[in-house]
Amino acid sequence: MDKGAFMEKEIVAMPDKWPFTQHVMNLSTSIIREILKISSQPGVISLAGGYPSPDMFPIEDIKQAAIDAIDEFQSTALQYSFSMGIPQLREAIAKRETELGSSTKMENILITSGSQQGIELTARALIEPGDYIVTENPTYVGALQAFNFYQARYAAIDMDHDGMLVDQVEVAVKKYKPKFIYTISTFQNPTGITMTEERKRALIDVAVKYNIPIVDDSPYGEIRFTGKPVPTMKAVGGEAVISLGTFSKIVAPGLRTAWMNGSDKIIHTFEKVKQGADLHSGTYVQYILYKYLETGKLPDHIKDLIVSYGEKCNLMLKEIEDNFPEEMTWTHPEGGLFLWCELPSNMSASKLLQEAVKEKVTYVYGHPFFPDGQGDNTFRLNFSNATLDDISTAIRRLGKVFRRNMT
């Protein structure tokens, strides 16, 4: 064998040179997920993620539901199942959605693997490269990540304390012909702002006039600890709205079980898109959730969450008032998981994160939430995950960092 033949035999695979598509090569990893890695270091208090409080998970109830699901449904709980989800859970969700104000049947509910998949399926079904999406400015980073994959562009709409500025929406809709309007209308991520009923009606009018869907992402709309409830977007808008609900924040995120609620005319289209993506969501976890719902304990559990998160939010607001410099501003959410802070416009929340990490506190700086990349003087604080003691400690440390950097 000559040397040439030998070398030909030795050709090695070069996976890093495989023909990945250009937009996949350009994907950046989630900045939040990178900050979460820092946050998981020992001694660091994380106000960064959107994690619900692990102390509040109904652990023993889920364990019992896991036992009950197997005892009652046996092998069916572990077999392949429907792309739409198991009928028992869809029925139970439809009943809850109806109680929450939007008349819903099982046929309207498609089970998804977390709301992230609902966002992703919406993007898959509607976006072609270069299409515009209307979002709040700022908006949920994970949604931007999903939309970016399809090379979406953004008509990012400013908010006041009543939510998205609908006048701007109509201008943008006329100009950019967006494929849908994505909103987190209640206790918005990242700002904590809730859209008023009047604003919702105005937004729905625009959506219906131009026949584009409103996608209302509502992961913690039920966790209201103060103020007057506002009808949900779905309750107000009916078939004009696809709403995304999830058990992640009201039961536990590790079950990865969520749902889309939409007109039966279109939910079957999403079913087909989901089939190709992962056939169907986990059968066993769906039966576990069904058995858990059957105990009737969820409403009281949500009441407990409201008390706990309300207490945490209040404490955080009090500590902020006592410790943050007066040049800063922040929101006063009536529910949810987040509040939102602004530093003076010449300061950088992303640079200050380095100092915060040295003080063993993390937050998520704001600019990744802005489709237009502005907002470097903003950041998001989560109040659900840390303990009360840690919230006090963390805000005091952050106050020290901000005060000494104030010019």
Next chain:
Amino acid sequence: MDKGAFMEKEIVAMPDKWPFTQHVMNLSTSIIREILKISSQPGVISLAGGYPSPDMFPIEDIKQAAIDAIDEFQSTALQYSFSMGIPQLREAIAKRETELGSSTKMENILITSGSQQGIELTARALIEPGDYIVTENPTYVGALQAFNFYQARYAAIDMDHDGMLVDQVEVAVKKYKPKFIYTISTFQNPTGITMTEERKRALIDVAVKYNIPIVDDSPYGEIRFTGKPVPTMKAVGGEAVISLGTFSKIVAPGLRTAWMNGSDKIIHTFEKVKQGADLHSGTYVQYILYKYLETGKLPDHIKDLIVSYGEKCNLMLKEIEDNFPEEMTWTHPEGGLFLWCELPSNMSASKLLQEAVKEKVTYVYGHPFFPDGQGDNTFRLNFSNATLDDISTAIRRLGKVFRRNMT
């Protein structure tokens, strides 16, 4: 209020007119899933799906693992987790993969929501509209469904009893510059054919020469009940191969937990793609599988599966020999879940399915498995799901249908 203003108020949403992308509107529902709906009618014996035997699920062991996962990991088992999957499970999978012949570290393993998601992530990362994919002819319908979403075209390669004809592959690679080669090299779906080691080496040579990945979908490669084991594609090809493994066929599909095994150089790219799709796979089911693997019961469970499926396959083959007309041919798989039948070329397995359904038996007719739409005289039989008695009954009924239609 005049009538015009009133009518303007009454504008109704028209979700069925929303701007879905053209290729989503063109999506057809999975034909297998439609046949499965018929199959679930009372009294019908299904030889249609790729369902593992529900009688073989380790139900009590999974229930115990579900309890142990909560007892040991508490709230961590229910919280958000890593996009790559939980380290304990990735470590355990890497150890198994190494034992099965391909040296694997945790860094090579990305947990997915079923192998379908592994197929989907591969398509997402590599296919742009009009790109070619090399597949076996016929191949797994679910893979075609995932690839079709990205508007792939196919270089579908014929097989003999040793697998894909590699000479044809090289011609196709030169001509079409495909993005990857998709193969189910062991106990192929739908044919049951296993690629020889020699053929695998030849295929890998082509893939390395043109630097395109081989995606080896191997859901039941361990379920061999006869013949001599062949080294896996991953064991032979190393970094040239992305292999897709799953717990669906060796434990239970309702857990929706599978994995990609690839070079650490590229697995991080898939991690980013997965982040946008569903953040991460179910935390609780991953801990359940970890606790189940820790019991050390899986190897014996696989041995039991091999005995059971071997017995079922043998019975099906015997009944086929006794009952199918001599004009027909069929494969003799050494493992897996399927065998493949051919009627004379002028007969239609899709038309005959109607008669089979009247006799209360279902199978999956063959043409959806062919990227080029041929094969209407072929069909697939599953032998894992039905009981021994039902297999005998079903094959006798099918024999009657085929014999009376033989021209």
